[in-house]
Amino acid sequence: MAHLRLMINNQSHDVNALPETPLLWVLRDTLGLTGTKYGCGMGLCGACTVHLENEAVRSCQVPVGGVGTKRVTTIEGLSSDRTHPVQRAWIAEQVPQCGYCQSGQIMQAAAFLAKTPRPTREQIDRAMSGNICRCATYQRIRRAIQRAAGQKA
């Protein structure tokens, strides 16, 4: 067990964990931040996507011991009141059905738009193809990303 100090959603958390434990399980089981979801454990589905600094990463593939002083942002920390442009677009386009994958979709989309503010459809498809939605809300995800990018009023 190692004692780790993590900076998550601008708050400092002290945890005891084996350094190889994936960040996902520390978030969910140790810290109770259950907005980040388990989907595959292999980095194949994107349900566990969080931001490490400004990068979208699969938290099931990030050993907690490797996080160090990097800032972690989870869906709970994206905004305090659902006002992040991506969240607002997700509501406007009524994207979620079951909603289970949507934390990961939103975190992926937010990181993507921060770097690609005016994406084409092909860029959207490429950036989002690592995130599976079994309710298959893909058409609305595309529209919501375009909306968040200001390409649709």
Add this chain to the structure above:
Amino acid sequence: MVSQAQVSRREFLKTSTQGAGVFIIGFHLPLRREAQSSPSEGPIKIFKPNAWLRITADNEITVLVEKPELGQGSRTYTPMMIAEELEVDWLAIRVEQAPTIPSIYQGLRTGGSGGVASTFTPMRKVGAQARELLITAAALKWEVKRSDCQAKNGTVVHRPTNRRLSYGELVETVSKLPLIDSHEIPLKQPGDFRLIGKPIPRTDVPSKVDGSAAFGIDVRVPGMLFAVIARCPFFGGKLQGFDAAAAKTVPGVCAVFPVAPLPRRFNTAGGVAVVADSTWAAIQGRKVLVSRWEKGPGSDESTETLRKLVEERAGAPPTFIAIERGDALGVLASPVKKVEGYYVSPFQAHATMEPMNTTIHVRDDEIEVWSPTQFADEVQDEIAELSGFSLDKVIVHMTLSGGSFGRRYQWDYAAEAWQVAKEMMQPVQLLWTREDDMQHDFYRPYNYQRLSGGFDGHGNLVAWSTRVVTTPISRSNLYTGFTESPETLKDPATIAALEWYGADIAPYSIPNFRLDYAPADSVVPCSWWRSVSSSYTPFAKESFIDELAHASGRDPLQFRMDLLANKSPETARLRAVLQVAAESAAWGKPLPKGRGRGIACRVGGSYSAQVAEVSVDDDGTVQVLRVVSAVDCGIAVNPDGVRAMTEGAINFALTAVLTGEITIKDGAVEQSNFHDYQVLRINQAPEIEVHIVPSVEDPSGVGELGAMLVPPAVANAVFAATGVRVRRLPIDPQLLKRSQS
């Protein structure tokens, strides 16, 4: 018809299986239950006309939703129906999940696209009953004529004087009134609807964009532990022995013990439980657990052996003849121009994004359960039965579900969680990892359909026969020793609902038709998968219609229209959706080389037609570019919900058309995660257009509808693009590549 009271819920499940997408579950409305609890002293603060609605003196209006929320929108369409009749501001309504008390709430389950259809009248009556009573209460309070009073926007208005009383102000008076009999409650006419028929934003969406929506896997209870089970890697085997020493050395692991198989309707296969203080520790413990498994019957089963078996069963005598109109076999044996075809669809996994899980706390005197299920009352029944606790001592919280698609119709994972939790006397969350979920699912049956059609000398289609062969749902779980009763297995309605529903060619007008069925036994557990048998019967039927159209040199749309020329409400609605889909998709307009359009239609509950447009690359890769869907589902209660369900169902089915396949080797599933069971991703998702055909008929379901027509629409489009008939799903690009060279 036997009254529902005389039939246990499980029997009811079996006997009510001849609905649309299969299960239509009745909705009993005990409007008088949990009526005024008549507090003896002090002012009445809450008006509870029935079990679904509460209005407080502070004008807080709460709707209790009993249908599970799996993503299909029950927490939106239910309050819409109530608010419509109650005449309140939609935004003023709060939504809660109804508690699992089946004596009050008999709709704690959903399936067969039946949610909206089964609640449409009862839930409107819930709102209307309260509205009528509130009007009476206001008239009494004002001492005016009731007919001068009107409910409007959360108030009752006295029209002659324009006086108003909010519903909250009427709580005390209204609570003393006698209730109105259910059949005497007046309902609004569709033309007067303010909410129903409007695209209303879902009530659960805000919680699903900020991480606050709590699914089963998110349940957190003080002192809880986390568990996984090591399961036998092949079906039909059993635990021979295990060594827990290594697992117990993993930090956090606190218990390792065997779990017995439960040979029940939805069996659990048993194995070895590893319980720890975190999910990760439990998974790590299982990794180093040493376990030995004994092979059982069926351990030599493979996709290859099944492939031979279903073909053999397609030629064997049927176990029963499902439909016989005229003499199809006789006519097909006479000198007609005969066309033959066969279609094969493999096992499919549900692969819900939230894998199976349940959290249970077994205490001395009660059991508390948190389960993402689409069948809360069965979870309660099962655990009560297994534990010997009475129903009221098994408290079941139905959480949000991260997808279901039929998987959460089985309650095996809740039973398993109880098996683990009872050993711990602490709350335990049992999680199925993705690998567990994919390798121990109840799969969509493997199936094979052989069809023959015959034209007479004038080019009229005069005979059609279909043989359906499946690894039957009704005989699933053979390896645990559990089968349905012999009577159930002979009951045509049950077999129909489970195995071949959707294969009937009606309302196509063909004078001689025969549908028969033969099972192909398998050790692979099978069950409902979004649209059940309609996930594969339209693939055969609507592909074959396409074959017949081409064989007779006619346009596939016109060929269908001709077979639907008989005048009936059914054919009229079907022709209408065909027309809308065809026009919107520019049917008949030439496409560049390598592209094609395919059409398919269906009736059964709701009416739908779809046109798929595909391109086939030189290497045989199929891209589905666009799917146009026309839907007639009666009144579209929430049109945006209808659109969302249809878009999702189309894409869901595309997985089964393009990439998804569960294969068997040595009695075990070969796939284990999303790298080898490839589900549709955004870059493969087509543009989808949904056209809702206006209707004032009562609503019918759409949760499965969109999924049914995708296989034939895409397969027919591939034929149009390449001239190659798709006989097996998922589509093998190699076959199309060869055809192009």
